[in-house]
Amino acid sequence: MKENDKKNFLFSPFQQVVINLKETYNTFLFSGLLTIAIALSYAAMSFETTGIVDTIYLYSIPLYYYALVLIIPIITSLLHIWRVGVYFSLFLKSILDLFLLTNLAVFKIYNFHIDIVFLEMVMKDFQGFGFSFGALLLSTLVTTIIFFVNFLPVLFNSKARKTLLINMLALIILICNQIIHAVGFYYNTTNITSHTPVFPYYYPTTSHGLVSDISEVIPSIGYQANTDNIGLNLDYPKKALKFEHVADRMNILLVVLESWRFDSLTPDVMPNMYQFSKIATNYTNHYSSGNVTVSGLFGLFSGLHPTYLTYAQSQPLQNQSLLTRRLSDLNYDIDIYTSTNLERFNLKPIFFGDISDENYHYIDDGRSFENDKALNNTLISSLSEQSITPWFKFIFYNSSHSFYDYPENHEKYTPVAMNESAFLNTNEESITSVFNKYKNSLHYIDTLFESIENKLRETGQLENTVIIITGDHAEEFNDNKVGHWGHGSNYSKYQSKVPLIIYRPKNKSQSIEAKTTTHVDIAPTLLKNYLGVKDDANSFSSGIDILDYNKSDDQRSFIITSYKDTGYFIENKIYSNGVIYSHYNVDNVMRKISEVDTQAILKLKQESIKFISNP
Numbered sequence: 255m256k257e258n259d260k261k262n263f264l265f266s267p268f269q270q271v272v273i274n275l276k277e278t279y280n281t282f283l284f285s286g287l288l289t290i291a292i293a294l295s296y297a298a299m300s301f302e303t304t305g306i307v308d309t310i311y312l313y314s315i316p317l318y319y320y321a322l323v324l325i326i327p328i329i330t331s332l333l334h335i336w337r338v339g340v341y342f343s344l345f346l347k348s349i350l351d352l353f354l355l356t357n358l359a360v361f362k363i364y365n366f367h368i369d370i371v372f373l374e375m376v377m378k379d380f381q382g383f384g385f386s387f388g389a390l391l392l393s394t395l396v397t398t399i400i401f402f403v404n405f406l407p408v409l410f411n412s413k414a415r416k417t418l419l420i421n422m423l424a425l426i427i428l429i430c431n432q433i434i435h436a437v438g439f440y441y442n443t444t445n446i447t448s449h450t451p452v453f454p455y456y457y458p459t460t461s462h463g464l465v466s467d468i469s470e471v472i473p474s475i476g477y478q479a480n481t482d483n484i485g486l487n488l489d490y491p492k493k494a495l496k497f498e499h500v501a502d503r504m505n506i507l508l509v510v511l512e513s514w515r516f517d518s519l520t521p522d523v524m525p526n527m528y529q530f531s532k533i534a535t536n537y538t539n540h541y542s543s544g545n546v547t548v549s550g551l552f553g554l555f556s557g558l559h560p561t562y563l564t565y566a567q568s569q570p571l572q573n574q575s576l577l578t579r580r581l582s583d584l585n586y587d588i589d590i591y592t593s594t595n596l597e598r599f600n601l602k603p604i605f606f607g608d609i610s611d612e613n614y615h616y617i618d619d620g621r622s623f624e625n626d627k628a629l630n631n632t633l634i635s636s637l638s639e640q641s642i643t644p645w646f647k648f649i650f651y652n653s654s655h656s657f658y659d660y661p662e663n664h665e666k667y668t669p670v671a672m673n674e675s676a677f678l679n680t681n682e683e684s685i686t687s688v689f690n691k692y693k694n695s696l697h698y699i700d701t702l703f704e705s706i707e708n709k710l711r712e713t714g715q716l717e718n719t720v721i722i723i724t725g726d727h728a729e730e731f732n733d734n735k736v737g738h739w740g741h742g743s744n745y746s747k748y749q750s751k752v753p754l755i756i757y758r759p760k761n762k763s764q765s766i767e768a769k770t771t772t773h774v775d776i777a778p779t780l781l782k783n784y785l786g787v788k789d790d791a792n793s794f795s796s797g798i799d800i801l802d803y804n805k806s807d808d809q810r811s812f813i814i815t816s817y818k819d820t821g822y823f824i825e826n827k828i829y830s831n832g833v834i835y836s837h838y839n840v841d842n843v844m845r846k847i848s849e850v851d852t853q854a855i856l857k858l859k860q861e862s863i864k865f866i867s868n869p
Contacts, residue, residue: 491794514725557777
């Protein structure tokens with residue numbers, strides 16, 4: 255073969271890919287207008303913009319979906335050796351357009367976005383959703399039009415000019431859009447952040463650390479939105495609550511351990527907490543509202559399903575937890591002790607409102623066990639004397655977060671893994687070494703709690719302090735035998751089931767409660783039993799009053815989320831949006847569930863929009 259022929263042989267496939275990619279992008283320049291037009295329809299359901307910045311931000315959000323369109327040819331680039339790559343890219347774009355349009359209709363009716371579970375429900379119970387034959391014909395017509403519009407430029411061999419320039423301009427505008435959101439999110443500017451829940455699967459940039467570093471030169475953008483104009487908002491509670499006089503205001507101590515799994519509360523690993531549970535109620539079938547910290551803590555403080563988090567984040571101060579709002583109304587002293595940055599994801603204002611720096615104790619300048627020790631000492635110092643004013647204290651221990659930290663003298667269990675590479679192995683030796691390290695960190699935290707308990711006894715405050723001890727989520731050590739470690743990857747009990755101990759001074763006898771409870775039950779339980787709320791829990795919460803549990807059905811259903819998907823917990827079964835592990839028993843992800851309880855899922859989905867105002 256001649257040298258020129260070799261070059262032609264080697265470069266002809268590459269050249270063909272380039273030619274076909276150019277044709278695809280030329281086509282997208284025309285049909286991309288359809289995607290943008292559909293995405294713009296969502297803007298009509300958001301609040302009216304009143305300034306230049308929020309107007310620019312809102313009406314440039316559709317470029318987020320156009321950027322997704324531009325990614326399609328990159329994903330299918332290998333297919334562009336042949337012309338079929340062009341057609342396949344157009345097919346995928348048509349599916350995206352069809353999804354955006356269908357989701358628009360669903361969102362207008364139900365106020366929630368389409369997910370995999372919803373699609374499965376529709377396929378299994380098509381008529382149950384009220385879809386008529388006429389609706390089916392209309393859907394077919396709309397689908398045909400969408401595909402026709404997308405393939406039209408190819409059919410007529412349309413040529414676009416300056417494709418690269420126009421696409422680069424679109425991406426630059428999108429980058430500016432995301433910068434506006436990042437700054438607006440940092441400053442809690444609701445006329446920016448309130449748009450997010452309206453758009454499907456829209457994940458705008460939130461660079462809290464970066465914006466914090468340059469906050470001195472970046473002014474707060476815009477102003478707070480007029481909430482009367484907001485199309486979708488968290489309506490929480492639905493109506494003004496009724497209160498009764500609280501004659502005996504109890505102190506409340508909320509203790510949360512990072513990654514605390516249900517089977518680690520043992521006399522060997524955590525002797526002090528285990529002994530303390532002997533004078534408290536031990537809830538042995540308790541689940542977090544998430545398998546990640548954000549979801550778990552949100553359910554704990556708000557009493558709402560974690561699917562409301564996006565709405566709460568859009569207006570964090572306005573949507574402050576009812577629990578801490580009521581505590582403030584009753585003149586409680588509120589103090590927070592954490593080495594986890596709760597300003598990320600806007601959790602701090604959602605949980606604690608506009609709390610002062612004096613009452614927000616945040617330490618993150620040492621090793622985890624050192625930070626926990628320092629925070630623990632600060633809390634103990636505040637207990638030195640009996641306070642006339644009742645108090646609420648929240649301490650969040652972080653030593654049990656991977657890769658599990660503790661002082662050397664607390665290395666009770668050996669051998670221990672020396673570094674995180676142990677997570678790459680699934681043999682028993684590696685599992686044991688990592689689990690030992692985890693247990694050592696819990697053993698250390700147990701001694702920190704002991705010092706708080708001793709101080710409460712010493713000052714006599716144990717007699718008027720309600721204590722709640724739980725975890726933000728659990729922690730897996732390949733328990734499902736599918737290579738999963740830590741948390742955030744499935745909703746099995748190994749990542750979602752946590753201990754719950756509730757100490758009530760007037761009820762010191764030990765009791766073990768095996769009925770199913772969840773994090774969203776904690777806030778309504780405190781509000782109704784200690785903070786004077788007279789309304790039924792379901793009027794302001796997704797949970798129940800677990801001290802009045804006998805009146806409730808034990809077949810609990812609730813929602814649990816991670817950073818990436820949603821799970822529906824129904825009678826020990828998980829129905830999730832996960833692609834690999836979608837429907838399974840909570841005890842083991844490999845125990846698959848074939849039948850889908852559409853009515854129970856639909857009921858939970860309706861609960862997930864119960865506290866959202868209609869557009």
